[in-house]
Amino acid sequence: MSARDPSAPSASLLDAVVTRHPDLPISTDDLDLYRTDIYYVSEHLPIGIAAPRSAADVVALVATARALGLSLATRGAGLSYSAGYIPGNARTLILDMTKMDAIIALSEQDRYVTVEPGVTWAQLRQALEPLKLTTPFWGTFSGLYATIGATVSQGGKFYGSASRGTSAESVLGLDVVTGNGEIITTGSAAGVVNSSPFFRNYGPDLTGLFLGDCGAFGIKTKIT
Ligand SMILES: Cc1cc2nc3c(=O)[nH]c(=O)nc-3n(C[C@H](O)[C@H](O)[C@H](O)COP(=O)(O)OP(=O)(O)OC[C@H]3O[C@@H](n4cnc5c(N)ncnc54)[C@H](O)[C@@H]3O)c2cc1C
Known part of the structure; x- marks a missing residue:
């Protein structure tokens, strides 16, 4: 210390x-x-x-x-x-x-889960297990403590990414606090009419900009 x-x-x-x-x-x-x-x-x-x-x-x-x-x-x-x-x-x-480790929403019907950035992949797997569901990307080799917010900020990939995609390909949308202190929402949740986060490509979509940015472009506060 x-x-x-x-x-x-x-x-x-x-x-x-x-x-x-x-x-x-x-x-x-x-x-x-x-x-x-x-x-x-x-x-x-x-x-x-x-x-x-x-x-x-x-x-x-x-x-x-x-x-x-x-x-x-x-x-x-x-x-x-x-x-x-x-x-x-x-x-x-x-x-x-x-x-910031809450699972905010889990929609079995629409097949998405929205989490705070400090949720670990292990925590998410545990929440999805009883439903017999998994996210396409399901975590890295770094173990039980690796967080979802950080992994998607680093373009995390692991076994299975060749067929099921990297962490970036599992992300539908984000909430990000920018350097101006604004919260922006990306993906279909940003829509005025359809505010559900179940599409990634929804008009101009800024989600990808923040995936693999190592946190340089903003601080993720929600990941779907
Ligand atoms: C033994 C070992 C095995 C590993 N295996 C893999 C592997 O298989 N695949 C792989 O891709 N990586 C791997 N890694 C690298 C790394 O551990 C993973 O990418 C891990 O998922 C990172 O999670 P973390 O919570 O520890 O991130 P951290 O180290 O805490 O952060 C990683 C980056 O994300 C940024 N960040 C964190 N939270 C946020 C946020 N809320 N908003 C914006 N930016 C944020 C940080 O600034 C930093 O740039 C491994 C590491 C180790 C030590």
């Missing part, structure tokens, strides 16, 4: 974040762990780790980042090895998405 030096400039940044989000879990435990992924180690420690519980929390954190000039790095289970979420500078706040 590494505790932050209270005299460091990042300590005052963290204080400012905590002041703006008094009810949000924000931690400075294990900062050394959060500066690494499976392969890379950042030269910078994050200023802290915030754990949003809702899309509204994410929107509020984006507003804070804009106001304070912070970088946000979005992390799921942290099992990747592509420097996707490790701090790129000394003003980085990590968002731990694992507390």
